[in-house]
Amino acid sequence: MIKNSILDPDMEWIITMIETHVPFGQSILWIISMMASIYIRISRCFLDGLMDITGLYYWTKRNQIPPITNPLLLKTATELAEKTRTGQLKCETLVRVFIDRIKLVNPLINAVVADCFNDAIKEAKEYDQRIERALNDPLVKDDVLELPLLGIPITIKECIPVKGMPNTGGLYSRKDFRVKEDAQVVKNIRKSGAIILGVTNVPEFLLWWDTNNHVYGRARNPYDLSRITGGSSGGEAAIQAAAGAIIGVGSDIGGSLRIPPFFCGTFGHKPSSNMTNIEGNFPYCGHKSRERLLVNGPLCRYAMDLKPLYKVIIADNEKAMAQLDLDCPVDLKKSRFYFLYEDGDSFKTPVSSDIRETLKRARHFLEKDCGFTCIDAQIPLMKYNFLIFLTTLGDCDAPLLGEEIVERRGRLNAWPELIKSLFGRSKFRKITCMNVILENAIYSPQTRHKRWYRKIIDMGKQLGEQLDSMLEDGSILIMPCLPEKAPKHSGTFLRVNNCGYTSVFNVLEMPVTQVSMGIGHRSKMPVGFQIIAKRLNDRFTLAVAELLAKEFGGWQPPCEVRIK
Ligand SMILES: *[C@@H]1O[C@H](CO)[C@@H](O)[C@H](O)[C@H]1NC(C)=O
Numbered sequence: 001m002i003k004n005s006i007l008d009p010d011m012e013w014i015i016t017m018i019e020t021h022v023p024f025g026q027s028i029l030w031i032i033s034m035m036a037s038i039y040i041r042i043s044r045c046f047l048d049g050l051m052d053i054t055g056l057y058y059w060t061k062r063n064q065i066p067p068i069t070n071p072l073l074l075k076t077a078t079e080l081a082e083k084t085r086t087g088q089l090k091c092e093t094l095v096r097v098f099i100d101r102i103k104l105v106n107p108l109i110n111a112v113v114a115d116c117f118n119d120a121i122k123e124a125k126e127y128d129q130r131i132e133r134a135l136n137d138p139l140v141k142d143d144v145l146e147l148p149l150l151g152i153p154i155t156i157k158e159c160i161p162v163k164g165m166p167n168t169g170g171l172y173s174r175k176d177f178r179v180k181e182d183a184q185v186v187k188n189i190r191k192s193g194a195i196i197l198g199v200t201n202v203p204e205f206l207l208w209w210d211t212n213n214h215v216y217g218r219a220r221n222p223y224d225l226s227r228i229t230g231g232s233s234g235g236e237a238a239i240q241a242a243a244g245a246i247i248g249v250g251s252d253i254g255g256s257l258r259i260p261p262f263f264c265g266t267f268g269h270k271p272s273s274n275m276t277n278i279e280g281n282f283p284y285c286g287h288k289s290r291e292r293l294l295v296n297g298p299l300c301r302y303a304m305d306l307k308p309l310y311k312v313i314i315a316d317n318e319k320a321m322a323q324l325d326l327d328c329p330v331d332l333k334k335s336r337f338y339f340l341y342e343d344g345d346s347f348k349t350p351v352s353s354d355i356r357e358t359l360k361r362a363r364h365f366l367e368k369d370c371g372f373t374c375i376d377a378q379i380p381l382m383k384y385n386f387l388i389f390l391t392t393l394g395d396c397d398a399p400l401l402g403e404e405i406v407e408r409r410g411r412l413n414a415w416p417e418l419i420k421s422l423f424g425r426s427k428f429r430k431i432t433c434m435n436v437i438l439e440n441a442i443y444s445p446q447t448r449h450k451r452w453y454r455k456i457i458d459m460g461k462q463l464g465e466q467l468d469s470m471l472e473d474g475s476i477l478i479m480p481c482l483p484e485k486a487p488k489h490s491g492t493f494l495r496v497n498n499c500g501y502t503s504v505f506n507v508l509e510m511p512v513t514q515v516s517m518g519i520g521h522r523s524k525m526p527v528g529f530q531i532i533a534k535r536l537n538d539r540f541t542l543a544v545a546e547l548l549a550k551e552f553g554g555w556q557p558p559c560e561v562r563i564k
Helices: 009-021 025-055 077-085 091-109 117-136 184-191 234-241 259-264 303-313 318-324 353-369 380-394 414-422 430-442 451-470 493-507 538-552
Strands: 112-115 153-157 195-200 247-252 267-270 295-300 336-339 373-376 476-479 512-519 526-532
Touching: 009 025, 009 451, 025 493, 077 091, 077 117, 077 303, 091 112, 091 117, 091 153, 091 195, 091 234, 112 234, 117 195, 153 184, 153 234, 184 195, 184 247, 184 303, 195 234, 234 247, 234 259, 234 295, 247 267, 247 303, 259 267, 259 512, 259 526, 267 303, 267 538, 295 303, 303 512, 303 538, 336 353, 353 373, 353 476, 353 512, 353 526, 353 538, 380 451, 380 493, 414 430, 451 493, 476 538, 493 526, 512 538, 526 538
Parallel strands: 153 195, 153 247, 336 373, 336 476
Antiparallel strands: 112 195, 247 295, 267 295, 267 512, 476 526, 512 526
16 A cells, blocks of 8 residues: 555655554555545546536537548548659649648638748749659659658648747747747758648647647637647647648647647657657757657658658657667567556546547457457556656756746746736736646745655656566557547646646657547547557557558548538
8 A cells, every 4th residue: 555655755654553553454544545535536526527517618519610622631641742753643732722721721720820821832833843854854863752741731830940930839928939940850841842831829838738828819629619629739630630731740748749639539649758859849848857758749630641750750860760660560469458448546537438438449459350469457556647747847957837938037926917817918828827826836946855756756767667568579558548538628727637648658758659549429529549669669559550540440520521
């Protein structure tokens, strides 16, 4: 009991005393812990109920997205690049189809926040000329036909610097800032032949798990406009789900390449730590020691596009390319598939029946149809995932959030700012002010030297060791990405601890792929889960994602498809 509790080590003597000296000590402790657990579960029900009641303010708005009428909108990037390369499809045509679609859907979902459509059309025309020359004259030396993403429209998360575009990270104080030079990952994207159409919406300071800020406003979920798209790559996932884009680049420090694609029914891959170049991302993760938590990565509507885009993202890093060896064939017959249906924390929202059933469907397929070994995972420390993430985040001399949020010019005066924001007079969101207030109340730079704090950090290390040995030889862990579908716009505050499901894997530095499994029977919203492997085994999670997408169909459109 002591071993698996987060009780302050200074208090452990009480437990030991009861166990050894009090008659029926063991049983008494068991009863106390059961009662605590029941109490926590009841509190959770109450908080979820409270969030659902406030959610009534936002009327459900389904079936709002206009129908898809052009078949080009429904092809994978890989297929489209094959067509542009062989001259069957003009890059300009392709780019214009996606621009028109963005113009049609974006007013509803507010996903693309700044565009460069004119430049995109110009670039497409230039590619078309080069392609035509290269195809018609064998003497022309131009490697344009080798470009992996030739003429493919792409969008980029606003926090990643794209020349000429804003890079506010959702901060109002940066609203007039324009980027002078592409980030390295954007340079890689351009070199691949992809054509950037614009940048996509993010939360304020990328801080929260819904996408809303005072520069651009809120992004909305294409399946139900009253619900969130998730964060922080929320604009990216929403525009892909609404068929306004097929591939894009996002970033992830606690779930941002998994939560939005989960809520919007698309795919995302969080790379192993230290593989992708994050230079220039705004906000920066705050401290050198946190860099291992932050990654850039691919977001795609179709699973098979994840790998080619991932390869482009890391193209400048030969060491990473060699370590990951993404094209090395994967033999899943040797892998064990561990399933975890719930993390065991009573203070999180219980995993919905839709998600549970989705996990079981995948298991049935992998076990019965593919003949793979599937096992129920036992990971007792997993229930502390959110605490492990928060303590790890705080375990360095980084400036406090209250300082970061004003770009290190002083410190946010959180209470007055919160009151101002209640009356719509603040440049900051309420949620941001509340986060700073919580930080002031709970955390100070001395906190991390307390014994209970070190204990939680150690638990994270133990969890990492356990998973590392469990996931030897290309084995896989499959578990919920979050316990339930996208909440209403007002429903995020009291449920933020649910994000522990995703954020712990940033601490553990492991690769994770979010897999879309279509639409839930009951919720009528996208369902899916995450696939985890040992660090550097990215190719395994990607292979399983492709396999499942092929079997179950992956993304399902949020609207009618009317193609003649
Ligand atoms: C990742 O990089 C950080 C420095 O940013 C370093 O401390 C850490 O050891 C690296 N992790 C691995 C597994 O290489």
